[in-house]
Amino acid sequence: MKKKTGKQSICFASPPYILETATVAGPMEGEGKLGDTYDKILEDNIHGHESWEQCESFMLRTAIETAAKKSKITIPDIDYILAGDLLNQLMSTHFAIRGLERPFLGLYGACSTFAESLLLGAVLLDGGFGETIAIAVSSLHDTAERQYRFPTELGVQRPPISQWTVTGAGSAILSANGQGPRITAATIGKVVDIGIKDPNAMGPAMAPAAADTLYCHFADTGKQPAYYDMIFTGDLGAIGKQLTIELLQEKGYDISGNYEDCGLMIYFDQQDVHSGASGCASSALAFCGHIYKEMRRGRWKRILLACTGSLHSPVSYQQKESIPCIAHAVAIES
Amino acid sequence: MTIKEKEKQNYQERFNQVKPKPPIFKNIIWAFIIGGLICTLGQYIQDYFVSIGFSKKDAGGPTSAVLIFLGAFFTGLGVYDELGRLAGAGSIVPITGFANSIVAPAMEWKREGYVFGVGAKMFTIAGPVIVYGTVTAMLVGFIRWLMG
Amino acid sequence: MAFVIGGLICVIGQLLMDLTPLTPAHVLVLFVVSGAILSGMGLYQPLVELAGAGATVPLPGFGHSLVSGTLEDIGKYGFWGIFSGALRATATGLSAAIAFGFIMAVLFNPKG
Structure with missing residues (x-):
């Protein structure tokens, strides 16, 4: 049976369930909009570890273990x-998974990794290749700063367009059977x-990628934005969200009424994170902490989550390359 | 996915229109005040060294050393980056900012060891300053030497 | 005067960072190089006499020290002064930067 729909979308024949989600967040995120x-x-970004990288690994592993526990399954x-x-x-991930003794696939899609792992997990389950899959992603402000930008103690000003890397980890347990919201469709981005x-x-930079994936999703599946x-x-x-709305409007889809960006859901304005x-x-905390729970509560029945990633590196930036971007979308319905 | 140059240009223009501008006026005021204060502090330190017998020219070295100590120390305490958020160039351009640019990476890469971490990373930002400063100075010297 | 001239040099740096794509690292390099060139043209010394620390504490002052040391040594030793002057004149600052930089890195950890 053919499960591919249109040019780059998938409609799952037996949509996998999201059994549970779990999150670990940094202190600044804890004081943010979704803190509760x-x-x-964590009380600080290092949580008694010797390095920020170790702390990020700890968060990722804790998120997986907590999600498993909440789903009433064990790691094996x-x-x-x-x-x-x-x-x-994938330093944080590899060190987090070490010792769990489970088959593992490492994914890199920059900040789009959350949707990438959800959709690949759903593909594996819908294909009948397994019963239960754990997905997880993490980021930590200081590990990202020192890799992508400047040492954290350097006295520089962040420009107003800049965004603040979220400290946190999110995990979800996907299953072929059970109950909960189901991953019904996905669109793989270019x-x-x-x-x-x-x-x-x-x-x-990512807005055109997001607009392209959303457009393809609507075109491939024949759904309108209002379906969700x-x-x-x-x-x-803030700026990327506005540009995405405009770009989609030009392609004939109006999402301005039922659209929000996870990047604007994490912090309060007064936390001085600029854009x-x-x-x-960002998407992992918003989804695993808030969106998933609201779906379980019945506030939303159908949502579309498009995670966006900018695929540049410090090397590509120094070599004066522009920023390649990607977005993957997953439709989740209960 | 291939995107035409024209389309890229249009998008760049569109982005430039909505791109939030830095609060330039506020930034300039703070850069002026903090930068000015650091230089005034430098002047006091220099006057002190002159008062204990250094010539005005020879006082420059020890003055820099004291300011560098202060910049390095407050970076260690984790205060200098907070100052930098407010002062911008006001705390980057004075020699204390040079010290900050040395201590920040050295401290940051300590976990990677004392040779490849602290030792090697210390001059990631200050290194280019010394390289281009010294090369320019030698070039200027060479030209002046040629001119006799 | 140190306050005004020092503050104004920082304002130029701020404008470069806010209005051009230059990063702080680029601004620092640019300032040292411009200080050195101005000094070579004999334009920086008058500023130092006017503003004192206001001209020597900002990074162009470092460029000025490098050049004035070089010129001094050329006067004393001729050609080989080109190689000795720059670092001799700035030795105190550079040694202090290396020593204090190392000590602080050993003593403190970044707070993020």
């Missing part, structure tokens, strides 16, 4: 783990490079 939805909030019940983070060679070179302007109660993007920030949140954990 996280399972664990998990068939595969799909996970990723922002660091070179790499879109509109030529933006300023690494601070990730939201505006809410449409979310991962971490476009919003970014990082793998």
Whole structure:
């Protein structure tokens, strides 16, 4: 049976369930808008570890273990783990998974990794290749800063277009059977490079990728934006969100009524993060902490989550390359 | 996905229109005040060294050393980056900012060891300053030497 | 005067960072190089006499020290002064930067 729909979308024949989600968040996120939805909030970004990288690994592993516990399964019940983070060679993820002794696939899609892992997990389950899958992503403000930007103690000003990398980890347990919201469809994104070179302007650089994936999703599945109660993007920030609405309007789809960006859901304005949140954990905390729970509560029945990633590196930026971006979308319905 | 140059240009223009501008006026005022204060502090320190017998020219070295100590110390305490958020160039351009640019990466990469971490990363930002400063100075010197 | 001139040099740096794509690292390099060139043209010394620390504490002052040391040594030793002057004149600052930089890095950890 053919499950591919249109040019780049998938409609699942037996949509997998999201049994449970779990989150670990940093202190600043704990004081943010969704502070009371996280399972664990750390008192600082290092939590007694020797390095920020170790702390990020700890968060990722704790998120997986908490999600498993909430789903009433044990780690050996998990068939595969799909996970990723922002660091070179997926450092945080690999050290977090070490010792769990489960089959593992590491994923890198920058900040789009959360949707990437959800959709690949759903593909594996719908294909009948397993029963239970754990997915997880993480990011930590300071590990990202020192890799992508400047040392954290350097006295520089962040430009107003810049976004704040979220400290946190989110995990979800997917299952072929059970109950909960189901992943019904997905759209795999293309790499879109509109030529933006300023690494601070990730939201505006990613907006065309988000608009392209959302457009393809609507075109491929024949659905209108109004089909969904809410449409979310991962971490476009204030300016990126506005540009995405405009770009989609030009292609004939109006999402302005039921659309929010996860990057604007994490922090309060007075937390001085400028254009919003970014990082793998932006969409992961918003979804695992808030959106999933609201779906269970019945507030939303159908949502579309499009996580966006800017695929540049410090090397590509220094070589004066523009920023290639990607967005993957998953439709979740209960 | 191939995107035409024209389309890229249009998007860049559109982005430039909505891009939030830095609060330039506020930034300039703070840069002026903090930068000015650091230089005034430098003047007091220099006057002190002159008062204990240094010539005006020879007082420059010890003055820099004291300011560098202060910049390094407050970076260690984790205060200098907070100052930098407010002062911008006001705390980057004075020699205390040079010290900040040395201590920040050295401290940051301590976990990577004392040779490849602290030792190697210390001059990631200050290194280019010394390289281009010294090369320019030698070039200027060479030209002046040629001119006799 | 130190306050005004020092403050104004920082304002130029701020404008460069806010209005151009230059990063702080680029601004620092640019300032040292411009200080050195101005000094070579004999334009920086008058500013130092006018503003004192206001001209020597900002980074162009470092460029000025490098050049004035070089010129001084050329006067004393001729050609080989080109190689000795720059670092001799700035030795106190550079040694202090290396020593204090190292000590602080050993003593403190970044707070993020």
